[in-house]
Amino acid sequence: MNERRITSLESIPAGTGARMIELRLSPAESQRLMEMGMTSGTTLTVLKRAPLGDPIEILVRGGHLSIRKTVAEAIIVEPIDGGASA
Amino acid sequence: MSATTRNEFAIPHIAIAGNPNSGKSTIFNALTGLRQKVSNYPGVTVEKHEGVLKLSESGDVDVIDLPGIYSLNPRSLDEVVAHDVLMGMRIDTPPPALIIAVVDASNLERNLFLTTQLLSLGRPVIVALNMMDICKSMGFELDVEELSRKLGVPVVPMTASRGEGFQELTAAVENMLLHPRSPDDVIELGEHASSAVADVAGALVKSGLVSEKSSAGEALRLICTENSLSRPRYASVAAELRPHVDAARERLKQNGLPWYAVEAEARYAFIDKLMSRIRTATNPTPDLSDRVDRWLTHPVGGPIALTLFILAIFISIFKLAPYPMDLIQEGFGLLAAWIIDVIPPGPLQSLLTEGVIAGVGGVMAFLPQIMLLFFFIAIMEDSGYTARAAFILDRVMGRVGLHGKAFIPLFSSFACAIPGVMAARMIDNEKDRLLTIMIAPLMCCAARWPVYLLVAGAVIPSITILGFIPLPALVLGSMVIFGVIAAIGVAAVFNRTILKGESTTLALELPRYRRPHIKTLLHVMWERSFLFVKKAGTVILAMSILMWALTNYPKAPETTTAEEQMKYSIAGRIGSVMEPVIKPIGFDWKIGVATLSSFVAREVFVSSMGTIYDVDTNDPAHMADLQSRLRREKDPETGKSFFTPLRGICIMLFFVLSMQCFSTMVVVRRETNSWKWMAFQWFYMTGLAWIVCFIVWQGGLLLGWR
Numbered sequence: 171m172n173e174r175r176i177t178s179l180e181s182i183p184a185g186t187g188a189r190m191i192e193l194r195l196s197p198a199e200s201q202r203l204m205e206m207g208m209t210s211g212t213t214l215t216v217l218k219r220a221p222l223g224d225p226i227e228i229l230v231r232g233g234h235l236s237i238r239k240t241v242a243e244a245i246i247v248e249p250i251d252g253g254a255s256a
Numbered sequence: 257m258s259a260t261t262r263n264e265f266a267i268p269h270i271a272i273a274g275n276p277n278s279g280k281s282t283i284f285n286a287l288t289g290l291r292q293k294v295s296n297y298p299g300v301t302v303e304k305h306e307g308v309l310k311l312s313e314s315g316d317v318d319v320i321d322l323p324g325i326y327s328l329n330p331r332s333l334d335e336v337v338a339h340d341v342l343m344g345m346r347i348d349t350p351p352p353a354l355i356i357a358v359v360d361a362s363n364l365e366r367n368l369f370l371t372t373q374l375l376s377l378g379r380p381v382i383v384a385l386n387m388m389d390i391c392k393s394m395g396f397e398l399d400v401e402e403l404s405r406k407l408g409v410p411v412v413p414m415t416a417s418r419g420e421g422f423q424e425l426t427a428a429v430e431n432m433l434l435h436p437r438s439p440d441d442v443i444e445l446g447e448h449a450s451s452a453v454a455d456v457a458g459a460l461v462k463s464g465l466v467s468e469k470s471s472a473g474e475a476l477r478l479i480c481t482e483n484s485l486s487r488p489r490y491a492s493v494a495a496e497l498r499p500h501v502d503a504a505r506e507r508l509k510q511n512g513l514p515w516y517a518v519e520a521e522a523r524y525a526f527i528d529k530l531m532s533r534i535r536t537a538t539n540p541t542p543d544l545s546d547r548v549d550r551w552l553t554h555p556v557g558g559p560i561a562l563t564l565f566i567l568a569i570f571i572s573i574f575k576l577a578p579y580p581m582d583l584i585q586e587g588f589g590l591l592a593a594w595i596i597d598v599i600p601p602g603p604l605q606s607l608l609t610e611g612v613i614a615g616v617g618g619v620m621a622f623l624p625q626i627m628l629l630f631f632f633i634a635i636m637e638d639s640g641y642t643a644r645a646a647f648i649l650d651r652v653m654g655r656v657g658l659h660g661k662a663f664i665p666l667f668s669s670f671a672c673a674i675p676g677v678m679a680a681r682m683i684d685n686e687k688d689r690l691l692t693i694m695i696a697p698l699m700c701c702a703a704r705w706p707v708y709l710l711v712a713g714a715v716i717p718s719i720t721i722l723g724f725i726p727l728p729a730l731v732l733g734s735m736v737i738f739g740v741i742a743a744i745g746v747a748a749v750f751n752r753t754i755l756k757g758e759s760t761t762l763a764l765e766l767p768r769y770r771r772p773h774i775k776t777l778l779h780v781m782w783e784r785s786f787l788f789v790k791k792a793g794t795v796i797l798a799m800s801i802l803m804w805a806l807t808n809y810p811k812a813p814e815t816t817t818a819e820e821q822m823k824y825s826i827a828g829r830i831g832s833v834m835e836p837v838i839k840p841i842g843f844d845w846k847i848g849v850a851t852l853s854s855f856v857a858r859e860v861f862v863s864s865m866g867t868i869y870d871v872d873t874n875d876p877a878h879m880a881d882l883q884s885r886l887r888r889e890k891d892p893e894t895g896k897s898f899f900t901p902l903r904g905i906c907i908m909l910f911f912v913l914s915m916q917c918f919s920t921m922v923v924v925r926r927e928t929n930s931w932k933w934m935a936f937q938w939f940y941m942t943g944l945a946w947i948v949c950f951i952v953w954q955g956g957l958l959l960g961w962r
């Protein structure tokens with residue numbers, strides 16, 4: 171459990187939190203998501219998936235956001251311990 | 257276009273800024289009451305809401321409700337307008353003397369991003385800390401005084417939906433106008449970022465574009481926003497500023513800071529520190545909003561709830577609307593009877609009764625339905641349900657390049673395309689919105705039903721399929737579905753061609769559920785309906801008169817049958833001239849004229865056919881008379897029945913696809929702010945209608961189905 175387990179937000183199971191590490195998006199797209207609260211180190215909690223599996227609902231700084239799967243794949247995170255084992 | 261007079265500049269202007277869903281409009285409505293006007297900012301499709309606030313000492317002040325935004329960085333149209341108004345860069349809007357920053361206390365962290373940006377403008381700011389009740393019920397205690405101290409501006413806690421806090425807000429506004437005090441930006445940048453910003457800010461001040469006080473904030477925005485210098489407003493200074501901005505980005509990059517991230521990281525760093533000082537969690541209660549949401553977005557329950565909700569809307573529209581519709585029609589009928597009484601028979605009487613009243617009355621009869629739709633859309637918007645419907649359907653809509661929220665404008669268009677096109681405003685992305693507007697009129701609106709009922713009843717044999725489905729009903733249903741299929745196809749094509757481009761909606765906010773406010777609902781319904789009546793009213797009146805003139809003049813030499821008079825009129829002649837164009841799709845001049853006249857509203861087709869075939873259609877019971885009259889019509893070429901199933905289907909298909917509605921065109925013109933898009937829509941729809949009918953008619957002839 172020493173190494174950092176880097177993954178994308180898309181692979182985080184519902185009900186679990188993860189720490190934002192990096193946005194692999196264009197500068198304009200990254201800027202927009204950061205303005206909506208996704209700065210580095212922010213905790214992102216995956217709440218649920220839409221009935222058809224896409225988009226997913228996440229909790230960011232107390233606000234609920236819906237993001238498409240393709241965007242979630244570009245959000246690189248580190249799962250938060252404890253949450254991941256639950 | 258609203259020209260700004262010297263007088264308008266003389267009274268102070270207040271701008272209300274805030275995130276979407278922060279309760280901005282509620283505050284604006286409460287401050288200005290009914291003293292409001294809605295227009296478009298010149299040249300763009302962003303709506304300008306203005307009103308007047310009466311203050312005891314400062315007198316009247318003008319209040320502008322800016323579009324809801326998450327950030328001041330000018331990228332979307334809404335952001336550009338808000339930014340330019342606040343910076344005093346628009347010639348049509350005076351610079352605000354004061355900014356009211358509306359903040360949702362229950363979503364404080366993310367709302368504070370924009371708030372801290374507003375502090376960088378060098379203008380007095382008052383924070384309206386709204387939704388305090390929800391914040392409390394969530395179990396949070398806020399230290400309002402500390403928040404005010406840290407931001408350096410007055411903070412007024414309020415619950416706008418219950419009318420709490422307005423006295424304090426007005427007092428704070430009055431006080432600030434009398435003793436204006438501009439705050440300083442709270443952002444703390446590192447050494448490299450600060451000097452990079454200072455360099456660009458210096459160049460900005462030198463260029464004369466911005467004041468000293470607002471230069472640092474603007475410089476930061478120029479550095480962090482991609483293509484920031486490409487905006488037309490910066491054209492004159494772009495060459496001068498570009499080296500500075502490039503150098504600043506290069507310097508940040510060398511120090512390991514992505515240039516586009518600097519502002520957001522710094523502002524949220526401040527917000528993180530601030531939040532830990534001002535917010536304490538007390539006794540959190542189970543959240544009703546979350547519990548409701550668990551059902552409304554449930555994998556099974558969600559789609560079921562959505563379907564039931566839409567069914568309920570349609571049932572209530574079709575159950576409720578007929579009463580006021582009948583009243584309106586009766587009213588217009590009485591008016592016509594009165595005119596016949598007082599004005600002797602002749603051109604004037606005919607103009608007023610058959611032209612003005614028949615035309616305007618015909619469209620106004622749809623007003624109750626339009627108003628009800630606006631009302632239901634407002635419920636969905638105000639309660640926060642729109643975003644959930646989008647969440648559930650995003651996958652499906654996304655397939656053809658549509659925004660999840662496009663669903664609501666599109667289903668509204670099943671009753672009437674006008675509220676549908678206007679509701680497309682809820683989509684914040686310009687490209688997604690345009691695509692929705694382009695396909696909305698393909699949905700089967702209520703005005704098409706009378707046409708389908710007349711034609712299907714006349715030409716489709718009333719036999720049953722599988723023992724229980726009447727064939728005419730099956731054909732009707734197919735027409736509705738065909739419209740949807742056409743819309744999907746068109747959306748997929750446009751999305752890959754003329755409306756290509758990345759959709760910029762990266763993240764959609766799912767606001768908390770709220771109990772809709774009846775005052776807000778009525779206000780929205782009234783405002784939207786009034787806009788429609790105002791915009792379309794004059795055009796409908798003019799078109800009704802024009803259509804009347806075209807079908808009545810010139811007068812045939814002596815008393816002739818209605819059909820001969822129609823043939824003699826300009827419309828009849830246009831129909832005859834058009835015959836080479838419409839014959840290949842199975843239309844003769846009579847169908848052509850009736851189609852032409854249905855531009856005022858599609859269902860006018862029925863009464864025009866009635867006029868041409870001399871059957872009174874004022875009474876719905878006479879629909880059957882007209883149908884049997886149509887069935888008796890002989891084809892001069894074959895000697896058999898003229899209105900064959902094939903011809904009938906071509907007529908219906910034409911009505912499915914063609915843009916046959918002036919009112920919708922007027923609304924599309926307003927909502928896209930472009931004659932070009934309006935014309936394009938007419939050409940593609942009517943062109944598509946012609947091509948499809950051509951294929952069906954000619955194909956049918958080849959197969960010997962005539």
